Amino acid sequence: MELRVLGCSGGIGEQLRTTSLLLNSEILIDAGTGLGDLTLQEMTCVRHVFLTHSHLDHVAGLPLLIDSIFDRITTPLVIHAQPATLKAVQDHIFNNVIWPDFSVLPTTDKPVLCYETLNPGESLKLGSVTLSMVTVRHVVPAVGYIMSTANHTVAFSGDTTTNETLWPVLNELERLDSLIVEAAFTNSDLKLSRQAGHYCPSTLAADLVKLKHPAKIYLSHHKPGAETRILDECRQEITTHTVDSLHGGQIITL
Numbered sequence: 001m002e003l004r005v006l007g008c009s010g011g012i013g014e015q016l017r018t019t020s021l022l023l024n025s026e027i028l029i030d031a032g033t034g035l036g037d038l039t040l041q042e043m044t045c046v047r048h049v050f051l052t053h054s055h056l057d058h059v060a061g062l063p064l065l066i067d068s069i070f071d072r073i074t075t076p077l078v079i080h081a082q083p084a085t086l087k088a089v090q091d092h093i094f095n096n097v098i099w100p101d102f103s104v105l106p107t108t109d110k111p112v113l114c115y116e117t118l119n120p121g122e123s124l125k126l127g128s129v130t131l132s133m134v135t136v137r138h139v140v141p142a143v144g145y146i147m148s149t150a151n152h153t154v155a156f157s158g159d160t161t162t163n164e165t166l167w168p169v170l171n172e173l174e175r176l177d178s179l180i181v182e183a184a185f186t187n188s189d190l191k192l193s194r195q196a197g198h199y200c201p202s203t204l205a206a207d208l209v210k211l212k213h214p215a216k217i218y219l220s221h222h223k224p225g226a227e228t229r230i231l232d233e234c235r236q237e238i239t240t241h242t243v244d245s246l247h248g249g250q251i252i253t254l
Contacts, residue, residue: 001149005250007034008220010057010184016224017248018057018108021156021180022046031062031143031157034248049186050118050131051081053142054088054160062089063099063151066113070102076114084114084141118121128130134169139197144232146173150254152254157181159221161197166217167210176213177254186229187237201230205237218246 002024007017018032025042028049036044043065052058064076079089085173090157094101094113102113104182118124120143123132137160144157144166153176157166160182170176184198193200196223199207208217217238222230231245 001147001254003154003252004165005034005248005252006037007032007245007248008180008246009248010221011224013224014031018060019052019221020058020061023147024129025129027129027131029147030058031060031065032057033060035061035065035221037248040072042069044069046077047075048078048080048126049154050145051079051085051089051199052140052144053140053155054085054092055119055140055159056084058159059089059093063093066102067099067136068195070105073112076111078174079113079115081115081118081120081129081175082141083117087139088213090115096173097249112247119196120177128155135165137163137197142197144249148169148173149254154178154180154252154254155215158182159198161194162203162207162214167207171212173213176211176215178212178218178252179211179215180218181208181219183219183230183234184221186226189231201237205239208238208240211241215241217241217243218252219243220246 004022006020009016015036019030020034021029025045026047076224103111117218118133120135127177128149130148133143136144171224183204185193185200187200187202234243
């Protein structure tokens with residue numbers, strides 16, 4: 001299993017892209033601005049997109065991706081998400097106002113885009129990888145994903161804050177090699193992080209003690225300009241696991 005980090009920042013700027021992870025060339029986890037760095041051929045290879053939630057930094061690349069590969073694919077690109085997220089994407093993006101409704105284009109019989117509901121607790125096997133959805137806590141309905149093969153497992157929290165839903169599910173796994181988890185704000189912005197439904201180093205450290213697996217921790221979703229401070233504070237606060245920041249272009253091979 002190869003997980004390529006297309007984007008993992010909480011914003012944009014020079015060399016900064018928002019959340020999108022490419023799994024084995026055919027699967028995207030979220031569709032932020034990072035997917036714009038794929039070649040046209042690489043975009044054409046993507047057959048499935050799994051969304052964690054409906055916020056713009058996680059879906060901004062989706063309409064342009066569809067438009068770019070519109071005449072290059074013969075079967076629909078499948079968007080997987082929980083019902084509330086799919087409804088938000090349909091109502092507010094592919095609504096013929098912000099962007100065309102590609103679920104009926106070029107024809108209703110042969111659309112270039114289709115939607116498939118996945119609910120928390122459910123799993124879907126695609127090739128050698130099984131993706132499982134788990135509820136997390138954010139300001140809109142949000143989930144994370146667990147990606148498993150026969151011998152390795154990596155989890156992605158998506159956007160979340162202090163919660164009691166992610167950690168029990170992770171602890172039930174036979175193994176967890178890596179966890180990608182967000183840390184959006186510095187400790188000085190503790191109040192803001194709670195209001196926005198994100199972790200800061202102190203709240204993440206308090207939740208990580210719940211994790212029983214000795215997984216490698218990769219931090220994502222740092223606010224632009226605060227990356228070094230967030231990492232430093234996380235390393236000071238987190239004593240239970242090894243911590244590094246994720247970065248664009250990184251490849252995690254399992």
